[in-house]
Amino acid sequence: MLQSDCLRGLILLLVGNHVYTQDQCLKASVNSCGDCITSGPGCAWCKDLNFTKQGEQEAVRCDTAAVLKEKGCSSIIAPKNNLNKISIKPLSAGPNPVQLYPQEIELNLRPGKPHTFSVEFQRAEGYPVDLYYLMDLSYSMKDDLENVKKLGSDLLNELKKKTGNARIGFGSFVDKTLLPFTDTSEVKLRRPCTDKFEPCQPAFGFQHVLSLTPDGNTFKDMVAKQHISGNLDPPEGSLDAIMQAAVCMKEIGWGKSTRLLVLATDDGFHMAGDGKLAAILEPNQGTCQLVGNKYSKSNIWDYPSVGQIAQKLEEQNIQPIFAVTKKMESVYKSLSQLIPKSAVGVLSDDSSNVVNLILDAYNNLTSEVIMAHDSLPNFLSIKYTSICRDGEKLRDKGRCPNVTIGQKVSFDVTVTAEACIKNKTFNIGPLGFNEKLKVTVSTRCECECDDTNKPHSHCQNNGVVVCGGCRCNKGHIGQRCECKVDQKDEASLRAQCRKENGTECEGKGDCLCGRCQCHKTDGNSHYYGEFCECDDEHCELFNNTQCAGHGKCRCGECKCDPGYEGNACNCAISNDACIENGNVCNNRGTCLCGKCQCQRGYMIPFCKECPTCQAPCQQSASCVECLAFESGPFEKNCSKACGHLKVSVIEQLLKGDCRVKDKEGCWMTFTMTEQLGFDKYFVNVRKSRDCPEGPNIAAIVGGSLAGVALIGLLILLIIKACLYASDLREWRKFEKDRKLEKLSGTNPLFQNATTTIQNPTFSGDS
Structure with missing residues (x-):
């Protein structure tokens, strides 16, 4: 059964996204009633016993109902789509409102045949609202926190005026406590605020503060206990916080209500991939990870992607409201475009307008009804047509704007199954509301023919009738079960009817006792060949004529009359139109159907010019050198290598x-003109080559010696000058000292005695 379903699905996929109509039946490989009705919604099956003639394939039973009637069929099977309503509570208001009708249905569809049903929605007065206030507590939000502490009760009271039943909760976030997002010094982790006198709480990622409650005073008291914190970089861990607020359903306390998530921040957000800056490589898993009301995986999991956030918010029917500063408005509007049923509002400098902002966003979100579905099973497609007011229909739209409380809108939902499926379910409902329509889809891929399991004379009493055809007992095969074989022989006999283990008789005949009995073609002839692989009706057409009228169709190929060629015999064998200067396509292509098929980039009509081709100057240099100047690497075998x-x-x-250099470094100048065909050139070479002059050895040597002598002489002169200057300086000093001696009368070099000794016995007398 599974293989059969897969085969039918494959057949439909091969057919492609074809637009079926009731008068079409695109038959593929049809051997049974089930194959027929899965071939297309326009297909029907004739179950008359004698509808097929001896040797005729069962596929002729499959066609449109109109064609089968023309052929005389009296019993036609053409299943229709069927819808069964399981739950149909009427729309109502009150404590337990019903806003969506119906609530559960079953669809039994024919593959490829669309079915349309209606879904109604009516906004009920007093529908409860849950609002979770998620606040950025980085240091720049200090003033905003003070105002939120004051405005919590006002916000709850205003919501209760709208619905009569509202609850409010609170959570806060900053960022991951890792570098480069947060200063990880021990002091800064404990107290990240810059003002040492400011009450400050330690750095954190996300923390859940207050579950949803109808008590405004509790909200006010809990928020009053909150203090500002801080981090390093401007983007915050907003997406981490949104993910936990969306998936921690039990901890937050989300109920059966309109769910609003208000994100208040003055900066952008980190997203998936930014965690690598802190060596966080594990992707966000999108599950609740609150331990002690704090996000325990903040420093282990990367930030979630925007796609993950959008998916989780839609799954949980949570509508985000981004309350941001003016400078961040464009950023969050871009984010809002990626998240259905979201709104953006601009906070004042101190968030004093937060109540009005949220109320306006709530009114806009709830007044727009967007009908959508969750993930669809394979092979199912769905379309919506909105009927919003006054019977006006919006094609291919599942959206109604400005829907007021008590107003009823409807949507025509069209579901199509493209292949055989069984008991596949999905949900349809308005975004932002918990009520959903459960849809279960199965397909009608088997015919209900009310046959008995008794042997039938139509099948030679060797089989039973199934929808007009024979299903043979073991040991019997054939269209009417007329051939008897042993069980061991049956498989081998059927194998003889398969070409290279392909389809039995190529699907164009019946295997009778190991031989193919071929069916008729769509024309007046029969399929033929050992495996019924041939027919003379399906050859290539030209000008809507088979084989262009210049050949015969044989086994699917055109056999052309003399003087014609081509797949459809549409080309006369003549090169006249391809000849220029006596050559066919300049020997650079072939003539087909009177036109040159050029090669190597040459252009039609005669393959004469090649815009992308260039003369092979460098590759031909060695040959030019040996042919023109009898030198170079090919000198010894020039004629052979350069023919x-x-x-x-x-x-x-x-x-x-x-202009190319030869072996000796001389420049050769030449032109190349391509001849007929490929890689053949006529070369004109200039007789003289431009060779560089050799070096003047004498001048180089003489100049070098003269330079060395000059440098040596210069060095000697410098040394002599230095010695002369030193001697002159000493002489002048000596002369100066001599002049001083003559002026003072004393020798400046003479020094008085430092000690005088007197003899006591000396009287001075001589």
């Missing part, structure tokens, strides 16, 4: 396309 070139040496070239 593709014809070289002519001339005195002067007006223009040289190629």
Whole structure:
């Protein structure tokens, strides 16, 4: 059964996204009634016993109902789509309002055949509201926190005026407590605030403060206990906080209500991938990880992606309201475009307008009804048509704006199954509301023919009738179960009817005792060949004529009359239109149907020009050198290696396309003109080559010696000058000292005795 369903799904996929109509039946491989009705919604099956003739394939039973009637069929099977309503509570208000009708249905569909049903929605007065206030407590939000402490009760009271039943909760966030997001020094982790006198709580990622409660005083008291915190970089861990607020349903206390999540911040947000800056490589898993009301995986999991956030908010029917500062408005409006049923409001400098902002956003969100579905099973598609007011229909839209309380709107929902499925479910409902319509889809892929399981004379009493055809007992095969074989032989006999283990008789005949009995084609002839692989009706057309009228169709291929060729015999065998200067396509292509099929980038009509081709100057240099100057690497086998070139040496070239160095470093100048065919050139080479002059050895040596002598002489002169200057300086000093001696009468070099000794016995007398 599973293989059959897969085969039918494959057949439908091969058919593609075809737009089916009731008068179409695109048959593929049809061997049974089930195959037929899954081939397309326009297909029907004839179960008359004698509808098929001997040797005729069962596929002729499958066609549109109109065609089958024309052929005389009296018993036609064409299943229709069916809808069964399981739960149909009427729309109502009150304590337990019902806003969506119906609540559960079952669809039994034919593959490929759309079915449309209506869904109604009516906003009920007094529908409860849950609002969770998620606040950024980074240091820049200090003034905003003070105002939220004062405005909590006012916000709850205003919501109760709208619905009569409202609850409010509170959570806060900053960022991951890792570098580069937060200063990780021990002192800063305990107290990240810059003002040492400011009450400040330690750095944290996200913390749940207050579950949803109808008591405004409790909200006021709990928020009053909150203090500001801080981090390093401007973007915050907003998405971490939103994810936990959305998935921690029990901890937050979300109820059966309109769920609002208010995010108040003055900065942007980190997203998936930013965690790598702190060596966080594990992706966000999107599950609740609150331990002690704090996000325990903040420093382990990366930030969630915007796609994850949008998915979780939609799954939990939570509508976010981004209350942000003016400078962040454009950022969060871009984010809002990626999240259905979200709104953006601009906070004042101190968040004093937060109540009005949230109320306006609530009115806008709840007044727009967007019908949507969750993830669809494979092979199912869905479309919506909105009927919003006064019978006006909005095609391919599941949206109604400005819906007031008590107003009823409806949506035509069209569901199509593209393949066979069984008991696949999905939900439809307005975004932001918990009420959903449960849809269970199955397909009608088997025919209900009311057959008995008794042997039937139509099947030679060797099988039973199933929807007009025979299902043979073991040991019997054939269209009417007329061939008897042993069980061991049956598989081998059927194998003889398969070409290269393919389809039995290529699906164009019946296997009778190991031989294919071919069916008729769509024309007046029969399929033929050992495996019924051939027919003479399906060859290529040209001008809507098979084989262009210049050949015969044989086994699916055109056999052309003399003088014609081509897949459809549409080309006369003649090269006249491809000849220029006596050559077919300049020997650079082939002539087909009177047109050149050029190669290597050459252009039609005669493969004469090639815009992308360039003369192979560098590759031909060695050959040009040996042919023109009898030198170079090919000198010894020049004629053999360079036979593709014809070289002519001339005195002067007006223009040289190629300029290449030879083996000796001289410049050769030449032009290359391509000849017929490929890689054959005629080369004109300038006789003279431009060679660089050799070095003047004598001048180099003489100049070098002279330079060395000059440098040596210069050094000697410098040394002599330094010695002369030193001697002159000493002489002048000596002369100066001599002049001083003559002026004072004393020798400046003479020094008096430092000690005088007197002899006591000396009287001074001589």
